[in-house]
Amino acid sequence: MTLTRELSEFGINTTLAHISDAAWESARILLLDALGCALAGWQADGCKDVIEQMQYWGGRAESSLFVLGDKLPMPNAAFANSVLVHAQDLDDVHIPGILHISSIVVPSMLAAAESGNVSGREALLGLILGVEIAARIEIPGRSFRRGEGFLPTSLAGSFGGVMTAARMLGLTAEQCSEAMGINYAQLSGNRQALYDSTLSKRMQPAFAARSAIWSTVLAQRSLTGARYALEGNAGYYKLYLDMPEPPSAQELTKPNDQWEIQRVSYKHFASCGAIHHCQDAAEQLYREEKIDPTQIQNIAVFGMPAGGIVSRPFEIGKNPQVDAQFSVAWAVAHTLLRGPATMSDYRSENVVADKQVIALAKQVTYIDRPENLPAQVELPRDYMPSMINWHGIVVTMKDGRKHTRCCAPAVTFAPGNLTWDQAVTKFKQNAEYSQICNPSEAQQIINHVQSLDQADDVSSLMSSLCLQPSLV
Secondary structure (H helix, E strand, C coil), X not given: CCHHHHHHHXXXXXXXXXXXXXXXXXXXXXXXXXHHHHHHHCCCCCHHHHHHHHHHHCCCXXXXXXXXXXXXXXXXXXXXXXXXXXXXXXXXXXXXXXXXXXXXXXXXXXXXXXXXXXXXXXXXXXXXXXXXXXXXHHHHHHHHECCCCECHHHHHHHHHHHHHHHHHHCCCHHHHHHHHHHHHCCCCCECHHHHCCCHHHHHHHHHHHHHHHHHHHHHHCCCCCCXXXXXXXXXXXXXXXXXXXXXXXXXXXXXXXXXXXXXXXXXXXXXXXXXXXXXXXXXXXHHHHCCCHHHEEEEEEECCCCCCCCCCCCCCCCCHHHHHHCCHHHHHHHHHXXXXXXXXXXXXXXXXXXXXXXXXXXXXXXXXXXXXXXXXXXXXXXXXXXXXXXXEEEEEECCCCEEEEEECHHHHCXXXXXXXXXXXXXXXXXXXXXXXXXXXHHHHHHHHHHCHHHCCCCHHHHHHCECCCCCC
16 A cells, blocks of 8 residues: 555544543643634734635635634635634644644644534544644654755645544545545645745645645545655655655554654744744743843854854844744843743734844854753654754853853653643633633633533534624
């Protein structure tokens, strides 16, 4: 059998009984976190424009838009909802695969589950399997990426979206395999939008979610796709990656001690994950030393070279929010001056208005790692070796004193770093920030997610997400 067929057999034949209690809990956390990020996304640039366009196109009433409750064709609802999830850059990351996976599988699942009329437990299983397939495809090939240009989230993540939708719509393993082949014909995703600080960066997972729905429905109608989509001469592992030999079916479907959804990590800042470690280090210093910003002589960042995606000189462009979200200099400067950055701090108008932070960010320099840092932490399974290297800051004061703080990526993004209670706290913060979800409504959504495994379908959850009747 082909690799997509092997993965399809694996996913379609997995039953509820195969799933551990820990994986069910992780699925609820993933879902709640994504929905909270979507509520926060209501305030992000570009999101309402996307929703307005989907409403303008209209179409068959199949799946609900978050917040408004309008029903649109499945692919369009999945697209708009995905943009909301990813817009604030506060969504999850699966570190072994470097995947923002919830922004694909959650919108795909909810859009398809409404049409497929599946139980809440089956819906959660769709999330578990979507994450699983995306991770299993990407982990073996991550060392063979052709530079940093391609975006793994949109590439491998889209196959996960296919699996999620296929489970919701009742596809056979053969149909699911065809859907993966059709999906491969639409595969896309690159980092240029990120390099250029544009709003299309937050749409890329949405294109993958939309393609996953398209592919699944077309396969259900007996259309066929590339059978060797992964291992063929023009398949994923040779075209988008540069693997001498593709992984074997045994490697892709072997049993693991955990489901991949249990290893998803979650963000606590609305910024690029590559910045979080230095933000954590700056927060340590801010809380421990109460530094007088006027007495700072120099701020040096270590753990990343100058000129990278997040370590370019800080400049305000057309999208100030995105400029700040992808600038370690801005993040460190803001933390030392104001404390940890909130979503409100990342709003474009607030980024532009804070001239002190901008001025301090422009003074940040980059150095090699200093000596005498703590011993390296333990490397979690499948994490890249670089994840245990220390990232941090050295702040030199005008009186000559130096303050060094550091944090390792493997600590910041430890596998499964969010408990249910922490997820609830983060969700409530996002709901409050959205300005469209009061505490009572937020609690109702939390309750529906927590009890989704006992629900007959996802209709009550989707109804609880209908918070206002119009964009105004």
